[in-house]
Amino acid sequence: MKGVFDIIGPVMIGPSSSHTAGATRLGKLARAILGEAPCQVIVKLHGSFAKTYRGHGTDKAIAAGLLGFSSDDERIPAALTIASAAGMKIEFVKASL
Numbered sequence: 001m002k003g004v005f006d007i008i009g010p011v012m013i014g015p016s017s018s019h020t021a022g023a024t025r026l027g028k029l030a031r032a033i034l035g036e037a038p039c040q041v042i043v044k045l046h047g048s049f050a051k052t053y054r055g056h057g058t059d060k061a062i063a064a065g066l067l068g069f070s071s072d073d074e075r076i077p078a079a080l081t082i083a084s085a086a087g088m089k090i091e092f093v094k095a096s097l
Helices: 004-008 017-034 047-052 058-066 076-085
Strands: 040-045 089-094
Touching: 017 058, 040 047, 040 058, 058 076, 058 089, 076 089
Parallel strands: 040 089
Antiparallel strands: none
């Protein structure tokens, strides 16, 4: 039997569906477009992502997506460490897009 959260929202590692699950999907999409895991990334954050990315886990979520993780992967909280250990350099900058 499915639970209410399986029906109304993404199964994800929190804390925020837009800033975590959505950011994971963005990172995963960027990886898919590239066709492989990137070696070096500059992530430009705009709006609410720029204001709250550390507190909402957006930085970890984007790294997780770049690593190919899904939004429900329990490794998301450690994604920055995992990316670094894999040799992936990720820089987060605030930008007005």
